[in-house]
Amino acid sequence: MNLDRTHDAAVKSWLASANQPHCDFPLQNLPYAIFRRKGGAEEFRAGIALGDQVIDLAALVRERCLSGLALQAAVACAQPSLNAFFAMGPDAWRALRHAVFALFEAPAAGASTMADTPALETCLVAQTDVEYNLPASIGDYTDFYTSIDHARNIVKLLRPDSALSPNFQWMPLAYHGRVSSIGLSGQQVRRPLGQRLAAGHSVPEVSACARLDYELELGIFIGVGNQEGEPIPVTHAERHVFGLCLLNDWSARDIQMWESTPLGPFLAKNFATTISPWIVTMEALAPFRHAWERPADEPQPLAYLDAPANRSEGGIDIQLEVWLMSELQRKSDAHAARLSRTSFRHQYWTVAQMVAHHTVGGCNLRSGDLLGSGTISGPTAAEAGALIELTAAGKTPVALGNGETRAFLEDGDTVVMKGWCERPGFARIGFGENRGKVLPARVVS
């Protein structure tokens, strides 16, 4: 990936909050969300995070702060979804990011204050004053399964007599997920009812899920789609990807065990999926690219999944954490408990390979489509991205630090996911948070 001035950590913003050391949203990030001021009187529209503010792109247009392709891109952003902006493609994405970077960068030492700072200040809204909406109108949602550590953990726990499915090392496996129940950080998720088969029984029962779990994933937003019947080559795949967010693939393990053969997960997953509001662009992630390596004794990627750039920098070193805040912790003002920490760089398949595989048969992606990366679990036990792995399917509960333990999620639990990139010499690029709370099951009448 090319690095340029927008990746230079030495460049500061005139907005002080953007220059704080642990800020998720420095000048080098500039992620996108759909927002409005709280209260519901305004239309939802696109904004960019900077420090503790939201840059209102519609206001930048109104104040005549933009021109050329950046202006056209900002006009496309003045809508309640980012789909039209996505469809403009990487040149437009880059033009707007660079123009906003220039508007909000601090003047060089000795130069006078920028003339239009007062106008720009009218384009800022405090993040504490806004509410968010889904960033895009999502046409299709596909959930991948691309962490070999996660896959091996699951096989060991649930089907100890079988091996990793032989196709896993040949293709990024995936299934289609549910769009209607995708919600935004803050989503309240009702514990699902469903059929499950108790051990040793042959007749299933219907009850509230007893093994409710999260899955730590990244969400991948498709910027530019493809025509039906026209695969996207792996070499071009990243030009079709706009950016990434945090994704919680809530999972009902008991329902999943009983329903999933032969058609895969259905009700075990489709009651809720939660994403974070801010989409971090692929351009902002450029300094954190990582080699993607396939050990020589494992299957090498088939031609349509292989490219030099994918090997040299297909991975991305995104630090990820899952925290849990129980109702008891919340009421006693206790700290949340960190359940795990890992990095996206361990993933067995890359974002470009997911896109190339998804389209190789001619399936068309559209602007605003969402891909889930699949659970992100690293090579050690503490890096597991789901409770089922951390607790050995409930047999070894984790301690929350306040005396409570968890085998699976309980009512009132809030799951918080965090993500960020850090590397010496570069600004921290953060994803913000993804929160979701478990509500009790509906009473069966």
Added chain:
Amino acid sequence: MNLDRTHDAAVKSWLASANQPHCDFPLQNLPYAIFRRKGGAEEFRAGIALGDQVIDLAALVRERCLSGLALQAAVACAQPSLNAFFAMGPDAWRALRHAVFALFEAPAAGASTMADTPALETCLVAQTDVEYNLPASIGDYTDFYTSIDHARNIVKLLRPDSALSPNFQWMPLAYHGRVSSIGLSGQQVRRPLGQRLAAGHSVPEVSACARLDYELELGIFIGVGNQEGEPIPVTHAERHVFGLCLLNDWSARDIQMWESTPLGPFLAKNFATTISPWIVTMEALAPFRHAWERPADEPQPLAYLDAPANRSEGGIDIQLEVWLMSELQRKSDAHAARLSRTSFRHQYWTVAQMVAHHTVGGCNLRSGDLLGSGTISGPTAAEAGALIELTAAGKTPVALGNGETRAFLEDGDTVVMKGWCERPGFARIGFGENRGKVLPARVVS
């Protein structure tokens, strides 16, 4: 289901073509589509089929032929999708159907010709002069697997050492499908490329699908959705269903065999799904309801899937046929070959059970969502709804009658599905046709 005057075969239309004996669209049917005059100058909008004409609902509004709830419903139809009309619910659907029935019914013997017939004639467009669009903006597409004859055939052919999955008889199994590649009758489907594992090999290859198949299904359009976390009881499920169409779930069997464990079908299905343009309402199908029986020695439905009305009339006796027209047949003006014929009444699970199961965990359905019934195969070999069953996975090709045979689909083949209901004393209720043509695979570069 209640039968009323709109189901009475003795009532004729003043439009002669609606009274022809084999007409799919008599006055008792009145199915909906989104259409416009060919040429592209007009906006797409909703119409109702009658005889060989389309009733333009926007024109009925303009000519002031409607009032009350029927008028409101017709106004909601003056859009390029039926979603808003769907969301109005069964009272509105019924009001519009009954109002249109009254406008187009022939005057009683001895009565003078209806005064407004000339105005109504201006609201008709010949079906030969129109083109169609997808009837709804489809938010999610779910494909079920509800024919036990199909499931048993597939297990016998592909996994002879295993039994029918034990969950099959306890729940209507399903997986989420792809929305972006759903096309309308007339769709040209490019043969997909993909990974497959040749028998006896351990390394997969990428090539054009060699086992391309169709699956005969019905499409089920959701009229009214539900809130996330609020299941739809089986007793109310049909009030959420607007109507049915013909659906071809194109399937790449070799890709499916290699990719489907453990997450189910993905690229094997997501390159194309074809639906017919006309949606036949549940109300028009009322005379053809059929008892749904579960043999006493098989698992009886769990409470959330059981209801007296579902047992007494959960089934629907819809006759279905699949025809194949090869390129050679087409060029020589030969007849198409009928591959199979069956009825939807054999299905192991009903439409109401599909809706109740889909939502039991809290998953929200939305107006315009599409469910596929799953392949419809009847109890005898000639009633199979896919080539893989008819040809014993390619081992016993079927004859097309002109010397050609088919193990699986070949380039240039057109698959035609037809559906209709017939019962002595009632008008024939037809679905029209669902056609799709196979294009050669893209050349691998």
